[in-house]
Amino acid sequence: MKIAIATQKGGLDDEVSPFFGRCPVFTMVYVEGEEIKNSDVIQNESASATGGAGIQAAQFIVEQKAEAVMAGNFGPNAARILSSAGIKMVPAQGNVKEAVMKYLSGDLKPVPDSTVEGHFGMGGGMGRGQGQGMGRGRA
Numbered sequence: 524m525k526i527a528i529a530t531q532k533g534g535l536d537d538e539v540s541p542f543f544g545r546c547p548v549f550t551m552v553y554v555e556g557e558e559i560k561n562s563d564v565i566q567n568e569s570a571s572a573t574g575g576a577g578i579q580a581a582q583f584i585v586e587q588k589a590e591a592v593m594a595g596n597f598g599p600n601a602a603r604i605l606s607s608a609g610i611k612m613v614p615a616q617g618n619v620k621e622a623v624m625k626y627l628s629g630d631l632k633p634v635p636d637s638t639v640e641g642h643f644g645m646g647g648g649m650g651r652g653q654g655q656g657m658g659r660g661r662a
Contacts, residue, residue: 524554526626527584528619529594533564535620541595544577545570550619551587557627559620577601584610591633593622602637614638 529546530537540546546567553561565587569579577597581604584592591611605612611633615622625631 524591525587525589526552526554526623527587527589527592528552528615528622529567529580529592530564530619535559535562535623537619539593539595539615539617539619539622541616543592543594543597543601544580546580546594549580549584549587551589552619552623554623554627557624559623575600578604581605581608591626593626593631596638597634598639599637606635612638 528550529540529543530548530550531540531546533548533550535550535552537550547570548567549565551563551565552559567580567583569576569583572579578600581601585604585608589610591613592605593613593615595614595616597605597612597614602612613622613626613631613633615626615631622631
């Protein structure tokens, strides 16, 4: 079985990324039975896309022929592509190796649909003011 995990830096000792489409890298974990046999780290080319990062990342995971994918959250567009391809979406957090082992033992379950609304990973909160007011009143 091939499991794709959205990660920050990559590898079994890394942390699961809270974002699927905009994670920096995917750690591909190859499993036989309940044992991890190998892993690879692959750059997420869509992480810096101006739009459609989740869709592009989901299409990439489909092309990689993963059977399951793990991330902190899955947006609706990515979820639609992943579920239509039969790829299980598993919300996870924490250490990659521990998350994979929890999934293999049945402690983490796949979800049938997105876990957040659209544009969740776009950062629409604080810090989007494009610098208005910076430096005013300072000597």
